[in-house]
Amino acid sequence: MRPLDLADVFRLSPNPYMVLDRQLRYVTANDAYLRATASRLEDIQGRGVFDLFPHDPNDPNNESVQMLRGSLERVLSTRAPDVLALIPYRVPMHTEQGVVVTERFWSATHTPLLDEQGEVAYILQHTVDVTELQQLKQAAEDQRRESVAASAMEAGVLGRAMKLQETNRLLDTERRHLLRLFEQAPSFMAFLRGREHVFELANPAYEKLVGRRDVVGRPVREALPEVVAQGFVELLDRVYTSGEPYVGRGMLLQLQRHADAPAEEVALDFIYQPILGVDGKVSGIFVQGHDITVQKRVEAALKESEERFRNMADHAPVMLWVTDPSGACTYLNRSWYEFTGQTEETGLGFGWLSATHPDDMKRAQDIFLEANAKKAAFQLDYRLLRKDGEYRWAIDSAAPRFSPSGEFLGYIGSVVDLTERKRVEEEMRRFNAQLERRVQERTAALLEANNELESFSYSVSHDLRAPLRHIMGFANLLEARAGASLDATGRRHLKTISDAARQGGKLVDDLLEFSRMGRTEMKKSTVSLGELVAEAQRDLAPEAEGRKVQWRVGALPTVRADSALLRLVLKNLLSNALKYSRTREEAVIEVWAQEGDGEVEVLVRDNGVGFEMQYVDKLFGVFQRLHRAEQFEGTGIGLANVRRIIARHGGRTWAEGAVGQGATFHFTLPREEPARSLSA
Amino acid sequence: MELKRVLLVEDSPNDAELTLEAFAETGLANEVVWVRDGREALDYLHQEGSFSNRPAGLPAVVLLDLKMPKVDGLQVLEHVKQHPQLKTVPVVMLTSSREEADLARSYGLGVNAYVVKPVGFQDFVRALKELGLFWAVVNEPPPGSLRRTQMP
Numbered sequence: 084m085r086p087l088d089l090a091d092v093f094r095l096s097p098n099p100y101m102v103l104d105r106q107l108r109y110v111t112a113n114d115a116y117l118r119a120t121a122s123r124l125e126d127i128q129g130r131g132v133f134d135l136f137p138h139d140p141n142d143p144n145n146e147s148v149q150m151l152r153g154s155l156e157r158v159l160s161t162r163a164p165d166v167l168a169l170i171p172y173r174v175p176m177h178t179e180q181g182v183v184v185t186e187r188f189w190s191a192t193h194t195p196l197l198d199e200q201g202e203v204a205y206i207l208q209h210t211v212d213v214t215e216l217q218q219l220k221q222a223a224e225d226q227r228r229e230s231v232a233a234s235a236m237e238a239g240v241l242g243r244a245m246k247l248q249e250t251n252r253l254l255d256t257e258r259r260h261l262l263r264l265f266e267q268a269p270s271f272m273a274f275l276r277g278r279e280h281v282f283e284l285a286n287p288a289y290e291k292l293v294g295r296r297d298v299v300g301r302p303v304r305e306a307l308p309e310v311v312a313q314g315f316v317e318l319l320d321r322v323y324t325s326g327e328p329y330v331g332r333g334m335l336l337q338l339q340r341h342a343d344a345p346a347e348e349v350a351l352d353f354i355y356q357p358i359l360g361v362d363g364k365v366s367g368i369f370v371q372g373h374d375i376t377v378q379k380r381v382e383a384a385l386k387e388s389e390e391r392f393r394n395m396a397d398h399a400p401v402m403l404w405v406t407d408p409s410g411a412c413t414y415l416n417r418s419w420y421e422f423t424g425q426t427e428e429t430g431l432g433f434g435w436l437s438a439t440h441p442d443d444m445k446r447a448q449d450i451f452l453e454a455n456a457k458k459a460a461f462q463l464d465y466r467l468l469r470k471d472g473e474y475r476w477a478i479d480s481a482a483p484r485f486s487p488s489g490e491f492l493g494y495i496g497s498v499v500d501l502t503e504r505k506r507v508e509e510e511m512r513r514f515n516a517q518l519e520r521r522v523q524e525r526t527a528a529l530l531e532a533n534n535e536l537e538s539f540s541y542s543v544s545h546d547l548r549a550p551l552r553h554i555m556g557f558a559n560l561l562e563a564r565a566g567a568s569l570d571a572t573g574r575r576h577l578k579t580i581s582d583a584a585r586q587g588g589k590l591v592d593d594l595l596e597f598s599r600m601g602r603t604e605m606k607k608s609t610v611s612l613g614e615l616v617a618e619a620q621r622d623l624a625p626e627a628e629g630r631k632v633q634w635r636v637g638a639l640p641t642v643r644a645d646s647a648l649l650r651l652v653l654k655n656l657l658s659n660a661l662k663y664s665r666t667r668e669e670a671v672i673e674v675w676a677q678e679g680d681g682e683v684e685v686l687v688r689d690n691g692v693g694f695e696m697q698y699v700d701k702l703f704g705v706f707q708r709l710h711r712a713e714q715f716e717g718t719g720i721g722l723a724n725v726r727r728i729i730a731r732h733g734g735r736t737w738a739e740g741a742v743g744q745g746a747t748f749h750f751t752l753p754r755e756e757p758a759r760s761l762s763a
Numbered sequence: 764m765e766l767k768r769v770l771l772v773e774d775s776p777n778d779a780e781l782t783l784e785a786f787a788e789t790g791l792a793n794e795v796v797w798v799r800d801g802r803e804a805l806d807y808l809h810q811e812g813s814f815s816n817r818p819a820g821l822p823a824v825v826l827l828d829l830k831m832p833k834v835d836g837l838q839v840l841e842h843v844k845q846h847p848q849l850k851t852v853p854v855v856m857l858t859s860s861r862e863e864a865d866l867a868r869s870y871g872l873g874v875n876a877y878v879v880k881p882v883g884f885q886d887f888v889r890a891l892k893e894l895g896l897f898w899a900v901v902n903e904p905p906p907g908s909l910r911r912t913q914m915p
Contacts, residue, residue, distance in 0.1 A: 588882030
């Protein structure tokens with residue numbers, strides 16, 4: 084037997100066929116098609132279908148062209164056959180009058196011819212001329228009015244044909260609708276056929292889930308190798324053999340989100356639904372589900388945040404509570420349970436009221452419920468029963484909680500045991516009172532000491548001065564009366580008695596002066612240092628008489644000070660400078676001032692005998708002297724007075740010098756009245 | 764008994780003797796009557812007690828020590844300055860101290876002068892000389908006091 088020539092079969096088929104390429108140009112057509120369209124193959128090959136058959140040349144985008152183009156394009160994009168149940172289309176035809184373009188009705192099926200890559204290479208059109216049927220239908224309607232009965236049979240045949248066409252059309256529409264739903268569904272969907280779970284369909288959501296790997300046509304274990312070890316193939320096997328669906332909720336699995344990417348964890352809700360074939364056996368598994376990875380992550384974060392809150396709340400040193408909108412307590416922290424000895428069973432809800440002192444219960448409840456109704460913050464004092472049976476004063480502060488949308492959620496509040504704080508406050512108060520009392524006692528003691536000092540210096544000034552005066556007076560009288568009869572030694576003794584008494588009197592005077600210096604009230608005013616220096620120079624003129632003294636007085640500012648006391652300071656310093664420089668041929672005494680940080684520094688320098696720096700601390704002490712009285716007279720009170728007066732002004736005193744190289748004395752005065760924290 | 768121009772109120776015999784010595788140098792020693800405390804001073808001024816027989820009249824000046832037993836100098840001063848007949852008599856405080864409180868009280872009570880006894884004898888003599896000369900000689904005392912012209 085001669086082998087079957089498929090090209091012949093195609094050419095000789097009584098049904099019209101033609102083949103278009105992707106650009107919708109004729110590749111070939113069989114004899115039946117050429118007859119039906121009154122065309123020759125060589126005339127149409129390579130030409131566009133719509134160039135040859137525009138249906139209505141005046142309207143290139145007419146409805147019939149749109150229908151035909153739509154069907155062909157669907158085939159190109161879906162790679163699936165497409166059916167046009169009924170389409171009116173004008174084509175040339177052989178008639179008795181020759182070739183005439185006439186309107187005809189067609190029913191067409193377009194089938195994709197795929198290449199090795201699975202892409203549409205060609206479209207095969209199989210078309211049936213249904214014009215006669217259509218004309219019959221028209222005729223039937225025309226005749227209906229004349230002879231309903233006569234045409235009944237014809238109409239019956241026609242009706243069945245139309246019904247078939249209509250059903251075909253509906254089915255096609257429905258199929259396409261379902262396909263669109265499948266394609267656009269937000270959940271991932273796939274259909275796995277057969278025992279090997281070969282992907283037959285996978286929607287874009289599914290492709291996205293598995294990283295757009297080309298899964299269709301491949302079994303699961305090959306398309307998604309990473310899920311095999313995770314037990315999902317076994318699961319599919321079980322569904323396939325048992326016919327029972329499997330529902331997975333929040334299932335975690337490791338999945339490559341892109342081909343060759345490292346696997347990452349995803350969380351899925353899904354169902355494996357077995358699909359039964361016409362024979363009632365499982366033919367495949369429909370997979371559908373949602374990727375809930377992000378949702379899971381948010382849930383985990385929330386859970387973590389809540390755990391953190393709980394952990395913090397449980398370890399907080401205060402008692403904490405949370406209520407719901409009804410006022411019932413939904414959370415109590417560990418401190419609460421530890422303090423009250425309550426448990427969750429006895430504490431949650433309104434258990435706190437049973438730990439509240441009976442006398443406080445009504446008030447506490449009223450305040451709470453009233454605030455709860457108003458959704459307002461509140462504060463409340465009440466006595467709370469501690470687990471040892473003691474009622475403790477507590478303060479409860481609470482703030483309302485609202486959801487992001489402003490909905491009242493209840494309260495979060497804290498309770499602090501006030502008893503301890505009250506005790507500490509009481510202790511503080513007692514301590515302060517004690518301190519105050521001690522200050523008063525100290526003050527009284529100081530006043531007493533001051534009074535004693537007063538009366539001491541008073542009696543010193545009277546009682547000690549008098550005998551010294553008497554010694555001197557009578558020594559003088561003795562000298563006057565009997566001086567002539569005394570020998571030289573006797574007269575020297577008499578003079579020593581007199582000198583000693585005078586020195587004693589001066590010491591007493593100086594001591595009293597020093598004591599007064601510390602006690603007299605200060606009367607501050609604005610004082611010109613320059614004027615005070617000039618006054619001191621005038622006062623000291625007698626001491627400088629007969630000596631060569633060079634005064635170098637620089638610019639001196641005004642200061643806030645007690646004028647009389649400050650005059651004494653300058654007089655003391657200048658007097659010292661004069662005194663200790665008298666061994667120099669020419670004494671040079673310099674006085675100047677310099678600005679310090681918030682203070683004025685005054686310096687007095689002489690070129691006198693100076694002193695040894697190791698004794699500098701003694702300089703300002705009471706009755707401390709660095710020179711013997713035979714060298715330089717004095718009681719050693721002058722610099723002590725200087726230091727005391729400057730200290731009372733809030734200033735500092737110091738000195739520097741070297742033996743034989745003069746001395747410099749410094750004192751400072753605050754530029755402004757220093758702020759006093761305590762009244763003196 | 765004649766009326767003396769200077770009433771010296773002094774409890775210390777040493778001071779009294781020194782004062783008299785000083786006055787001796789000015790020739791006023793015989794013009795001084797010395798009493799030992801405030802009580803005696805008041806008796807003298809009022810011509811009472813042991814002084815009920817003294818010649819009538821008031822001294823040209825009273826030299827008053829501050830610190831004395833019984834009635835002290837400030838009390839005597841206060842009495843003198845508040846007494847209608849005595850208040851015109853000049854009173855000079857003679858004291859060892861320069862205590863401000865004493866100074867203030869004395870002037871508050873109307874003292875005419877306040878003298879701190881110097882330690883040095885020569886100074887003491889000089890001070891007393893000047894005092895005696897001024898109050899007992901130069902100064903014109905109020906009526907009823909002994910005047911220099913009445914000096915024998």
